[in-house]
Amino acid sequence: AQKITQTQPGMFVQEKEAVTLDCTYDTSDQSYGLFWYKQPSSGEMIFLIYQGSYDEQNATEGRYSLNFQKARKSANLVISASQLGDSAMYFCAMNPESNRLAFGKGNQVVVIP
Amino acid sequence: NAGVTQTPKFQVLKTGQSMTLQCAQDMNHEYMSWYRQDPGMGLRLIHYSVGAGITDQGEVPNGYNVSRSTTEDFPLRLLSAAPSQTSVYFCASRQQGATEAFFGQGTRLTVV
Numbered sequence: 001a002q003k004i005t006q007t008q009p010g011m012f013v014q015e016k017e018a019v020t021l022d023c024t025y026d027t028s029d030q031s032y033g034l035f036w037y038k039q040p041s042s043g044e045m046i047f048l049i050y051q052g053s054y055d056e057q058n059a060t061e062g063r064y065s066l067n068f069q070k071a072r073k074s075a076n077l078v079i080s081a082s083q084l085g086d087s088a089m090y091f092c093a094m095n096p097e098s099n100r101l102a103f104g105k106g107n108q109v110v111v112i113p
Numbered sequence: 114n115a116g117v118t119q120t121p122k123f124q125v126l127k128t129g130q131s132m133t134l135q136c137a138q139d140m141n142h143e144y145m146s147w148y149r150q151d152p153g154m155g156l157r158l159i160h161y162s163v164g165a166g167i168t169d170q171g172e173v174p175n176g177y178n179v180s181r182s183t184t185e186d187f188p189l190r191l192l193s194a195a196p197s198q199t200s201v202y203f204c205a206s207r208q209q210g211a212t213e214a215f216f217g218q219g220t221r222l223t224v225v
Contacts, residue, residue, distance in 0.1 A: 004155075033212060045203065045216035052212070091155060099144060099163065100171060101205070101214060105155040 003027075004092050004104035013082045013111050020067070021077040021107045023092030029053075033095040034075040036066065039106070040088040048090075051075060082111045115139050119204050119217035126194040126224045134189040134220050136204030142215075144207040145187040149173065149200040150219075156203060162187055163209075194224045 003026040013019040025034070036048040051059045051066045059066040067076040075094075079086055092104040120135045138145065146161040148171075158171030162181040176198060178190040187206075191198060201221050207214040 006155075035212075035214075037216075043201070043219050045205075047213045047215075050212040093156075095214075100158055100161060101146065101207075102158065102172075103148070103156040105153060 004094055004102055006092055006104035006107050008107050010108035010110065013086075013109060015084060015111055015113050016081055018078060018080045019082055019086075019109060021079075021090050021092075021109070023075045023077065023104060025073050025075065025092075025094050027073075027094065027096055029096045031097055034066065034068065035093040035095065035101075036064070036075075036077045037091045037093060037103075038086075038088045039091065040085075045091075049077070079109075084111050084113065087111045117204055117206050117215050117217040119202075119220050121220060122218065124220060124222050126191070126222065128194060128196060128224060130194050132191050132194065134191075134202055134204075134222070136187045136189065136217060137185050138187075138204075138206040138215070139185065140206060140208070140215065141184060142206035143184070143209045144214075145181065146171070146205045146207075146214075147177070147179065147187070147189045148203045148205065149198075150203060151200050159189065159202075191222075196224045198222065199224045 005024045032053045034051040038046040049061045049064045063080045065078045089106045091106045095101045117138045147159040148156040160179040162168045204217040205214045
């Protein structure tokens with residue numbers, strides 16, 4: 001079974017600074033996808049970024065980038081220039097060959113002015 | 114474009130009652146899934162489906178049934194509600210081969 005680990009405690013980030021959220025995963029599959037989702041206090045799940053296991057370049061989407069280190073099985077999310085609206089829970093997820101999307105327990109981020 | 118629609122948004126049940134959480138998507142996605150979200154636990158997969166007529170169990174299937182008679186609908190049935198099933202339930206759908214899963218707004222269920 002796949003396992004996603006997010007162990008950082010809640011984080012306070014100064015507005016306009018960058019923040020890195022750690023995610024490690026465990027799988028024996030050769031082909032898989034890695035995702036990050038944002039969940040604000042309103043509760044909806046918002047897709048942020050995707051990285052395929054065979055993608056050679058790190059994924060980027062605006063202020064979001066995914067630092068993918070395949071050998072270390074890590075997929076850290078970097079948010080640049082934090083904004084107050086970035087305050088949320090962030091979930092790392094993996095879609096293995098079975099297509100059973102699995103989530104980590106999440107990281108809480110609070111952006112302070 | 115409705116996307117993924119879950120009903121109801123809120124529900125209170127008494128222990129032992131049964132009910133169905135509805136999930137419908139209008140994007141013709143093959144894959145649909147149900148998750149529950151509990152504090153400190155992230156999202157855990159209950160059941161999923163890769164197409165009409167095909168369902169399989171996820172990580173926490175006990176106490177829940179699903180069926181997929183059409184591509185659009187994937188209802189989740191609670192057979193005999195228990196307080197341990199108090200949670201927020203999310204339905205998600207995804208196109209085969211696509212990278213993004215689309216989520217419904219969630220159903221907050223309380224079992225008393």
